[in-house]
Amino acid sequence: MQWIEIDGSKGEGGGQILRSGLSLSMITGKAVSFTHIRAGRSKPGIMRQHLTAILAAQQVCAAQVSGATLNSTELTFIPGQIKSGDYQFDLGGAGSCALVLQTLLPALWSANGESRVKLIGGTHNPMAPSASFLQQVWLPLMAKMGAKATLVVHRCGFYPAGGGEVEVTIDPVKQWQALHLPQRGKLIDIGAQSLIAGVPESVAFRELNIVKQQLKADESMLCSVDVSSARCAGNALLVKLQFEHLTELFCAIGTKGKAAAKVAQEACDEAQVYLKSAAAVGEYLADQLLLPMAIAGEGSFTTPVITDHLSTNAFVIGQFLNCRIDIQSVHQGIEVNIQRQ
Template sequence: MIELDGSQGEGGGQILRTALALSVVTGQPMGIDRIRAKRPKPGLMRQHLACVQAAQAISGAQVTGAELGSQQLRFAPGPVRAGDYTFSIASAGSAMLVLQTVLPPLLLADAPSDITLTGGTHNPMAPCFHFLRDAYAPLLARLAAGQPAPLALTLKRHGFYPAGGGQVQVHITPPAQPLQAFDLMARGAPRSAHAEALSPGLPRTVATRELQALAQAMGWAPEQQRYGSARQDEGPGNALIATLAHEHVTEVFTEYGARGVSAEEVAARLTTQLRDYQRSVGDDGGGAALGPHLADQWALLLALAVWQRGGQARFTCSEVTEHLRTNTEVIARFLPLAWSIAQGGAVAEVLVRRRV
């Protein structure tokens, strides 16, 4: 059994999700102690428990410790099973994080899977639906190397904190051939940029002020400002989303409104994210391919590809977060891979290779 310390590195839920995914992928039992030890409320919250239950459902795992607040878990999976699944979080917990737990093993299953997810679709501290659809899924499609796109996402209903209630339909098509790793060293030439404001259940002026403030800061034209399609009955909620499409990668950045935070402050925070990414240019003049959050999420997908075919692959990112470092450490516990991270000015290079 692989034993993990949930207090290592970033000390949050990422350790749990990656460990669950790779336990099912490899068939190796695992145990975690001190789950989410560095969070204000340690242990399994509803969204983390939903991840455990989803991983159990697709593998028939034997599990102990799967209770709210538990800081210890033992998980012994069976073979991964493709199928039709519904995973629900009875709160605004992130349904997108549940998807990222079950996606790696279902990518390697022997048949397609359809998943209905309910819960939060746009949550602080978690990737939102737009990020998965527009940034994450296209990179995964490139790993399939000309085969049908492995991941298709359809948003049926937005889900914001605290009500939740969002719904996403997911179709996963396992590639017939192993994933093909590739180097992602630069973002390439810019192609387009736009902002989208979601503000269901709130006055339209909130979205207008956010879009205008962001456009003024970034020098964007009116046609780059969009009002999202969220219905009024899907709120109250507020998210300001910016999409930067480049030749080799599309990045998505999000900031959320909250009580007592002005629309202009939401726009200012998102502007900071965008400028940090745009300023991440290396000595060769090329911009880092991935922002900090996409780099963290990309590490596991790239690791699966290198594990399947061998060799090595690299990518650059604008920031090496503690989440990224922790994720690579957990991955290396399950897969015969070695990681190296080199920081060169404003751009970091991450290398993963299969150990001989």
């Protein structure tokens, strides 16, 4: 049996090393041993959302696993055959549904039948892609690559209660397609949504007014959305930039004691940094495109900067797949090329 050994302290030293390693282990059938898991974080080791991802991956491919306990810094994962089916996983709090989904989806796309996954947890979290980001940005690009999935948010989940419900239907990939994103194309629309649960409507009004002023968004493209079915009070501001070749979404999370103006400013600042760059893909989307493009065997994009997440993900992919990932400076910023060898 071929074993891949991954030192979790490499690069950014976070949970992405674990998630990408699990995805690639399932797809390639290669056993993997992780050490120093999340050594770069203030609380190293496996946290609850990482444990959910591990146990979910184990269930999807009938893996043999050891070390899958909270706070563990070592894990071995021996994958079996990927099985399509109906799955449900509960993160037990506000852990990110999106990060668990991104661990599972590459494997379920390679299964031999349709799958459904229901996740209960956080849908709009700080320091993680939102369910809205997957729905409006990442999955449409995956569909262009031949990997189709439909995501529905039945209930939003905010910190600390979580309890959000996300359901995804996944079709098996018939043939992966290369995706090349050298440019984002013409700007079509700028819009924003303010999601509010248990907070005054005036919060949404103030956030959207700042987006209107700073990004020159048309009022018809701004709206507040009542998501009061959420288990606790919460607020998320989503700024959406729709271009000819892709959509980008910037999310800022409102928390207790945080002014609406600060929430709006965070989202607007991220959007403006992206708009001022000439690159096609924002820095967060960049490292989420790398793995599916490597699986497809070909792809490319431009992005403003090389992040630790991007270079670390490239390192992990290189442990499993025989593909070349070239990262070089160009006039738009950074160009990333992926090619199977």
